[in-house]
Amino acid sequence: xxxxxxxxxxxxxxxxxxxxxxxxxxxxxxxxxxxxxxxxxxxxxxxxxxxxxxxxxxxxxxxxxxxxxxxxxxxxxxxxxxxxxxxxxxxxxxxxxxxxxxxxxxxxxxxxxxxxxxxxxxxxxxxxxxxxxxxxxxxxxxxxxxxxxxxxxxxxxxxxxxxxxxxxxxxxxxxxxxxxxxxxxxxxxxxxxxxxxxxxxxxxxxxxxxxxxxxxxxxxxxxxxxxxxxxxxxxxxxxxxxxxxxxxxxxxxxxxxxxxxxxxxxxxxxxxxxxxxxxxxxxxxxxxxxxxxxxxxxxxxxxxxxxxxxxxxxxxxxxxxxxxxxxxxxxxxxxxxxxxxxxxxxxxxxxxxxxxxxxxxxxxxxxxxxxxxxxxxxxxxxxxxxxxxxxxxxxxxxxxxxxxxxxxxxxxxxxxxxxxxxxxxxxxxxxxxxxxxxxxxxxxxxxxxxxxxxxxxxxxxxxxxxxxxxxxxxxxxxxxxxxxxxxxxxxxxxxx
Numbered sequence: 199x200x201x202x203x204x205x206x207x208x209x210x211x212x213x214x215x216x217x218x219x220x221x222x223x224x225x226x227x228x229x230x231x232x233x234x235x236x237x238x239x240x241x242x243x244x245x246x247x248x249x250x251x252x253x254x255x256x257x258x259x260x261x262x263x264x265x266x267x268x269x270x271x272x273x274x275x276x277x278x279x280x281x282x283x284x285x286x287x288x289x290x291x292x293x294x295x296x297x298x299x300x301x302x303x304x305x306x307x308x309x310x311x312x313x314x315x316x317x318x319x320x321x322x323x324x325x326x327x328x329x330x331x332x333x334x335x336x337x338x339x340x341x342x343x344x345x346x347x348x349x350x351x352x353x354x355x356x357x358x359x360x361x362x363x364x365x366x367x368x369x370x371x372x373x374x375x376x377x378x379x380x381x382x383x384x385x386x387x388x389x390x391x392x393x394x395x396x397x398x399x400x401x402x403x404x405x406x407x408x409x410x411x412x413x414x415x416x417x418x419x420x421x422x423x424x425x426x427x428x429x430x431x432x433x434x435x436x437x438x439x440x441x442x443x444x445x446x447x448x449x450x451x452x453x454x455x456x457x458x459x460x461x462x463x464x465x466x467x468x469x470x471x472x473x474x475x476x477x478x479x480x481x482x483x484x485x486x487x488x489x490x491x492x493x494x495x496x497x498x499x500x501x502x503x504x505x506x507x508x509x510x511x512x513x514x515x516x517x518x519x520x521x522x523x524x525x526x527x528x529x530x531x532x533x534x535x536x537x538x539x540x541x542x543x544x545x546x547x548x549x550x551x552x553x554x555x556x557x558x559x560x561x562x563x564x565x566x567x568x569x570x571x572x573x574x575x576x577x578x579x580x581x582x583x584x585x586x587x588x589x590x591x592x593x594x595x596x597x598x599x600x601x602x603x604x605x606x607x608x609x610x611x612x613x614x615x616x617x618x619x620x621x622x623x624x625x626x627x628x629x630x631x632x633x634x635x636x637x638x639x640x641x642x643x644x645x646x647x648x649x650x651x652x653x654x655x656x657x658x659x660x661x662x663x664x665x666x667x668x669x670x671x672x673x674x675x676x677x678x679x680x681x682x683x684x685x686x687x688x689x690x691x692x693x694x
Contacts, residue, residue, distance in 0.1 A: 206668055213343035213621040215671040216354070219542030220315040222673060227546045228252050231553060232287065234387045238557050241565045242574055244295070250288030250304075257283045257314050257322055271316055271323065271346055272335035278349030280590060282311040283320055289576045305576055309556060310585030312549075313593055315541065317342030343541075343621050344609050347594045351609035354593075356624040357539040357602070358663075362390070363495045365513055366528045366535065367520045375399050378521035380513040386494040388550045393493055395513040397521050403447050403514060409487035411470040416514060417451040422463035422488060423503040423510070434511030440518045531636055533643035538624055538671060544598065544605060545589075551599040552588040559584055602627065619652065619664060626661040637661070 211217075229252055238247040259269040259279060274281040287309045291302040314321050321342075323331060328338035344353040360366070362385035370377055381394040393407040395416060403416035410419075420431045428448050432441055457463050461481065468480025471487060488506070490498050496505040519525040528535065563579035592598055596606040604625070610616040628634050638660025640650055652664045665671070 211341065212618050213341050216343040216541045216621060217315060217317050219540035219673070220318045223542035223545050224254055224318070224320060227542060228549065231546065231550050235553070235557060238560055240561055242568050244293055245574060246292050247560070247576060248290040248292055250290055252285065252287045254312055254320055255284045255286065256320065257281055268322065270334050274346045275349055280311070280313060280348055281346035282313045285309050285312050285585065291574065291576055303576065307577055307580045308582050309580060310582045313345045313347060313589065315343060315345055341618055341621060345593060347590060352593060352606050353609050353620055354541040354544050354606055355604065357544065357605065358624050358626045359537050359539055360530065361535050361537050365516055366530060367516050367525065368527045378517050380516040382513065384493045384495045388547060389494055391491055391494055395510065395517045397517050401443070401446060402450060407492045409471065409491040410467065414467060415451050417448050418455070418457050418463045418466050420507060420510060421457055421460055422467055422484065423507045424460055425507050426460050434507050435514050436511060437515050440515065443518060531641050533641065533647055540671065547599055548589055548592050552585045555588065556584045622665045624663050624665060628661055630657040630661065
């Protein structure tokens with residue numbers, strides 16, 4: 199056993215999950231965020247900016263005299279500076295003429311500073327021997343995996359979260375009545391939408407989602423997505439056990455609201471979303487909400503409505519199975535339903551928000567240039583302090599873009615064990631003031647993943663945990679990799 203443990207720690211560090219996550223953010227996720235935005239549409243006629251390659255430089259410092267040089271973590275600590283690296287982005291000015299795109303200018307601009315995690319690939323300490331680390335003023339046994347913000351050592355605490363894009367079934371109470379429901383946290387490009395299918399005591403099925411303005415009958419949403427015939431809706435649920443239940447819902451909605459076609463359904467939803475507006479506007483608004491806000495992980499185009507109908511059918515089937523006792527409630531405390539947001543995931547959220555503000559500001563600055571009858575200048579339109587200030591403020595205060603506090607904390611240097619413990623901490627988002635007895639208890643799936651003994655006393659008990667010493671945290675894999683792997687077994691189509 200001793201040789202096994204020794205062999206493991208010869209190849210793995212206690213906090214390598216944080217460093218690996220940060221490296222993945224630098225190498226892959228930054229460019230992924232840029233690709234999500236794609237273009238910056240401007241108010242200038244036939245002119246837009248295409249976003250190209252992004253890169254992060256080496257940690258540097260700009261002195262008061264204008265000189266630029268490399269900086270070490272120890273210098274950042276002593277001088278109360280932020281250990282950060284410059285970010286450069288390729289921006290391509292494009293003018294459209296007769297339906298063709300013409301490149302006006304291509305320029306790589308400095309868009310801000312990104313705090314550097316000690317020990318990461320872009321850190322000056324990466325790959326250094328113990329003797330070289332001592333020369334740079336560092337402790338060769340330091341675990342790294344933290345940041346230096348304004349001279350203070352700060353660590354991003356891993357956040358525990360429910361799994362996105364997966365259906366969870368449970369019973370809940372509304373108005374003192376028990377309701378069976380299936381819910382999914384649909385996540386796309388940082389946007390998180392909670393969508394549910396509920397069976398109420400009167401037998402009617404309802405759907406909730408962002409922008410739908412409360413409970414909307416399932417049949418109405420199905421018709422709005424393109425399932426116009428009764429057969430389409432029954433086939434979406436695809437379970438003969440519940441055919442009568444679905445038919446009763448269809449009949450009830452037809453008699454009460456007169457919804458028979460896709461246009462009727464869109465009109466019904468549009469009246470709730472945009473009352474007192476024209477019919478054309480209401481239908482267009484309803485369609486926009488269903489495309490962009492409802493189950494966004496399945497796509498945000500009208501062509502993706504067929505996927506949403508199928509997924510909604512699966513959610514409906516699960517809800518009815520739960521209500522009629524064919525299945526039990528899902529155990530939300532099971533670790534298969536959990537995901538850990540590491541430093542890379544947290545910085546991805548933060549950078550996406552900051553970059554969104556930068557794109558809006560670039561658009562505004564270009565508009566100002568036009569009003570002054572100046573030729574559009576990309577370099578003059580980019581203000582680097584927007585990204586720098588937003589990221590630095592969040593990491594210095596611990597207040598994240600989601601509104602959660604305590605995400606960034608001062609590194610505990612009480613002892614070597616305290617430092618490593620904090621770097622391996624995982625925090626639940628549940629409220630400390632509520633009992634949440636089941637969430638605080640040890641679960642069988644914690645075995646080998648979560649330490650069964652290290653948790654604080656008091657209101658944080660069971661909500662602030664630590665990873666087990668030999669727990670290995672894996673990263674998200676692209677769905678397309680799995681799909682291509684399944685195709686090797688002769689599967690021709692991979693439908694929901």
